[in-house]
Amino acid sequence: MILAIESSCDESALALFDPPKGIAREIISSQAAAHEKFGGVVPDLASRMHLSALPLLLEEFRADIPNITNLAVTRGPGLLPCLSMGISMARALSVALDRPIQTVNHLRAHVHSVFINLHAAHPSQFTQARAELLPHLGLVVSGGNTLLVKLDTNLKITVIARTVDDAAGEAFDKGAKLLGLPYPGGALIEQHAQKGNTQSFSFPRGLPEKSDLRFSFSGLKTALRYQLEKMSDEEVKSQLPSLCASYQDAILGQLNAKMLSALNSGSYKSVGLSGGVANNRALCNLLAQSLEKRKLPLLVAEPKYCGDNAGMIAFAAWADPFAAKAGTVEPAPQLSIDLA
Secondary structure, three states: OEEEEEOOOOEEEEEEEEOOOEEEEEEEEEOHHHHHOOOOOOHHHHHHHHHHHHHHHHHOOHHHHHHOOEEEEEEEOOOHHHHHHHHHHHHHHHHHHOOOEEEEEHHHHHHHHOOHHHHHHOOOOHHHHHHOOOOEEEEEEOOOOEEEEEEOOOOOEEEEEEEOOOOHHHHHHHHHHHOOOOOOOHHHHHHHHOOOOOOOOOOOOOOOOOOOOOEOOHHHHHHHHHHHHOOOHHHHHHOHHHHHHHHHHHHHHHHHHHHHHHHHOOOOOEEEEEOHHHHOHHHHHHHHHHHHHHOOOEEEOOHHHOOOOHHHHHHHHHHOOOOEOOOOOOOOOOHHHOOO
């Protein structure tokens, strides 16, 4: 049984994974309310809250400790002070229990999170069931990262494309801030967009060339700022749904276009969507419609495994033979470069 620890940003989480059954248990302590007044995550505050929350979460797993055979912990990418809290706990438990530590790349865990439900449905046949979906194109869309990866038949992950500036989730949150919506504002943009017209405002789509698979969202945020400067407060308020709808459409349109371009340049048997932005239902529907024409299955991570969570860390420690950085238990906030 694997006990996993996640502390890369503003969620403290522990999860227990039992290979024959699946994720047996997970508890998450969110810090969202504490950071809301600052309009974003404050690293020092987040690390102090991890220091308080992680021991309390561990108490909830006290009865399971004798059955633990392995420890898994997020090594990166993430906020260095926060990663250090989880790794420190993993080291202490490793010494106390005499159990090995597997350090897991947070983004690799997102890639594999789309297979958690497949394992839950077919635990004994999981390896064969997953093999039938490979090669797999993974779209990871979160607040800190946006990338396309190929999960090959040998389970090696190759990064096909990533954002050259901001991540899609960051574009949502910063766009929401420009619109006067509270943090985190991505979900609020989606909520307002449901009542708006996507054609009301014209926003750019970064790097539109089909041959260029890279993502870019910084120009979109700038375009929104310039648009808002032309409008009065009353106009922004009255046009808020359509502003949100048009802005969201530009983000989702770029994600969909890059996914389709990647499919045209390779051979895949399935597509996966993971990361915090995978909770956006409009994005899920758009990708599903595009893939229906190609008769390719879309695997979407379950909502509870889309954000920062220990369940996917535990699962990746077992399901991904390349997930662990053997012998290394140092935080690595820049691991998104190579998914090592």
